Amino acid sequence: MSLERRISLITLGVADVARSTDFYERLGWSRSSASNDDVTFIQLKGIVLGLFSRAHLAQDARVDNTSPGFSGVTLAYNVPSEIGVDAVVKFVVSCGATLVKAPEKVFWGGYSGYVADPDGHLWEIAHNPFFPLDEHGHVVLPD
Template identity: 50%
Template sequence: MKPKISLVTLGVADLERSLAFYREGLGLQPHEYDPDAGVVFFPMEGSWLALFPREELAKDAGIGAAGSGFSGITLAHNEPDKAGVDAVFAQAVAAGATVIKPAQDVFWGGYSGYFADPDGHVWEVAWNPLTDLT
């Protein structure tokens, strides 16, 4: 297997609401979006992000759709500096993100904060002075 994650699919409760959040909150642009397709794809550098109704995603995987609390996964976006972290964080919050942990200096020497999208998917926005992940 080639070590690469090509697609991350998020199960969402309301596809249109989530589409609006990812457009406005993170500035992502959908690829050939068709409102009747029931799925949204966003091209990203080196991978894709998809939004798919949670019930349908669970059905496709053959598992129950019920879930609560922390799923054990976070998604991360890195910026080249603290100001970039603050700008992305503010944009996401303005579009409806819920602040989990405000952006701040962190124990490992960087700067980061966490927010949840409208479906509770947890995102970290960070600046890492040790490794350029931008």
């Protein structure tokens, strides 16, 4: 097995989702209708930018929000199925990643787990049934 060379989402853990959303909208970037008061999604070219409370992002990954090792940024690799999440997590761990959170059904209706690369950078491996993938494996958000 190998992974496609892509990132589905970059999620920034922010202090104030509304303030950060306003900033990115002033840049001319539009939030998707998949956004809500707790999280903003912005479709970029081939990737999605997520804005989520830093505390909630740490809680989702089950890491300490105040830890010097938690940068407040996660990368996501989305796959089309729950079985795919399990397979990718197993493969990435076999390549030297550390399992941070075993894959499980999550509050937003998907299935995901977290791994850390050798330097502690967090990757969420996820299946999101609400975000289809295109033929290139890129997340496609609603407008």
